[in-house]
Amino acid sequence: MMQRDVEIDYLLMNTRRDDVRQWLGDALTGLGALVSEDGSHEAFVEQISTIRPGLVFLDFSGAQAKVSGRLAEHVVRLFPTLPLVAVGNPSEPEAMLVALRAGVRDFIDLRGNPADATAVVKRLMLPRSQVKAAEPTRRGGIVAVLGARAGVGATTLAVNLAAAARRGAAAEVLLLDLGLPVRDAALYCNVSPQFHFVEAVRNLRRFDQVFVRTALAHQVNGVALLPLPETLGELRDISYSEALALLERLRAFFDLQVIDLGGFTNIDFMAQIVNAADHVMVVAEQSLGAIVSAAELLQELKKREIERDDLRLVVSRFDARLGVDAAQIADRVGVQAVETLPERREALLLATNRGVVLADDLPNDPYVRAVDALMERLGYHAGQAAERGLLARMKEKLPDAWRAPRGKRAGN
Template identity: 40%
Template sequence: MSDMKTHAREWVGLQSGNRFLFCSKGDGVAAQLGQAIGDLGMLTQEAPAVEDLAKRLAEIAPQVVFLDFTLSEDEPGKLFRSAELARLLARIAPGIPRVAVGLLSQPEGAIAALRAGVSDFVDPSVAPQEVKDVVQRLLDTPVAGGGRADGQRRSVLLLGTRPGVGTSTLAVHLAGLVQDRMKQAHALRAGASGAKPSKTAEAGAMQPLSSRVALLDLGWPVGDCQLYLNIGSDFDFAEAARNLRRLDPTLLGSAMAHTANGLSVLALPRDLGQMRDISQSDSLLVFERLRQHFGVVVADAGGFNNPDFVAGLARTSQQNWIVTDQSVGALVSLAGLLQELEQLHVDRRSLGLIVNRYDERYGMTAQQIAERFQLELVGTLPDRTLALMVCTNQGRLLHEEAERDVYVRAVHALAEKLSTEEHTPGGRASWLATWLPGVHRRMVVD
């Protein structure tokens, strides 16, 4: 087919807003699947590594994931790997429908898919119309459990160059201000629908999780975010990891510590020895489960000493902001952090820089620091140590006492960067930005 027709077909797919992911290395069955789907949407074919799966789901934002359960002599153990992938998808993204793609002449594939918990099985080689019918049915079915099927799972990871640069202080204020915005937006939507909010709903704690912020408190010392917010809970990160299958909106809404305004917090256990039995994959799944249910997740990893886990978070999160100040110690630590992340395959282009306690008189300007380390400058925060300490010592946030403070205005600018992501349909901007040769295969077939 001509290039013009190829682009026309792609445009129809983008306009429809539907995106499908086929986890497979096989070109033949992918071509048949793409032809069967037709103009229902855009099909992307790739075989993401297990550790990259959550990030690719966030970037592609598929409405349906297809899994390859065809037998292939070139891929021994293929059915086992597809079954494992199906089980992983059920854990990290239960709201996204899974469909097995196989051949009716190979009943082993259908049996393996059934045992892996995949209820829909299609054979595009003999029943292309059935593929279209299944996809249309899944698109017309509301997502169970209130999950977000559109891929708009906004998250920001805050990485401190070293303990004491103000990462946790920024995290609580950023999460609090974003929660204020989401509470107001929820109230406006409720008013537009004619609903009369109750007093408890006005407090924010009864809003649906999709209209609330989760703060993942992974900083050091343990529990500082909860301390600053004057809240606490026995339900911690280790407990969440041990109960992954039960992390639905009901459990998260009731078990996690939360402020009256609706900001929910999940912290590390006080006894860090409990984390020894928690695998890295389960830890990352806790983060993904929060992103699935909450409108925004702010993760404070300032001072967290597990580089592999932090790198996994950075590869998954929508935004990654490194917090530093202008001191020589912090800048030396910044260089070490960037080198460590690069060795763990975190793309420097995915990282932004925030300079805290900023004053040009201290030395290098924020822009000079950003250019020196080849980072995008996200913003600066003025030195308001006294005002911040007075408020946090009283269990209050600065914006609750002085909404016009210069520090609060600077954090508002950062909150705006997160809030604008809400207006990007289906996360399409990030998806298109990653449409690069060798990463996706364009499955547009006559």
């Protein structure tokens, strides 16, 4: 096993082909030491932990493509911020598709100009300060999204907020799927988490960077997901103080926690989270029932001495033709700040049915632009679409059927 030298930047690859190693080694002269590990997946992961490379190359040429695809999925789960770059031949479309679905950031053509490989590494390679940091020092923010009743769009907003913040790997983001119906956010994200909120509370002392990467499920865009247990009765096993301790601990690992509380019925628990959050939004529609429910929710919070002048009302599916403007709704609910999200039911439903999040799939959609603007007003920056490399350009040329995510949607 190679010992780490702190003066050297490492790049790791999994190929067994001497010609690939030689080609990459020549192309990357001066950028770092190229290390090869062609053993088991476990050996490759151990090598990542040992040398902490700034970038990983995976060989997707020929018969190696399927092996590298499985390895990529394994690495993405454990090291979601580590850039993965596929190397191979664009003339092999099936290999390109495997690489695309596995979550690689870009593709290097082994028959292309070595300068292109150099450019990819310079753009994607993690700086040394990020590679060697064992424990994050951040203190991330918490945004709570409340829905006074199910179906008003709180979960949809929470999912797209998280995706917008993460877009282009702009931030480490956790989506806490605490709304009702149970695990709707996970369904929208096309993820089936095994580890849940109560288990996280029970394992609080074990939390470190590796535990966060391995225990939490991740959406394809890198957003981590932590849902409620499928049996809600398990919530009785933890106290409010334990739950809040978890949120505080998670601030060290995520730039932003988005908490979906759409339709949640335990007002006491909700009040504790609202009190701990940096920003709070209440989602309502223009319907009378939704407006009344939002006003009643705020009254219930006030009874528990939770009053926030910075609370924002978000009117979802807003349509000016309905004759009830956002300011009137805010006055009726009793808040000063109000935002609106346009009616985009068709676009949101199409994205969900395809197993993707609209903020990832169509960043220029009117709904997504409104979410981005909302994030800016909260003091967070929505991530920009990543620079288009060879893989992105080829993705645009793939038929829709090839772009669909592998496997069944969550809940099917």
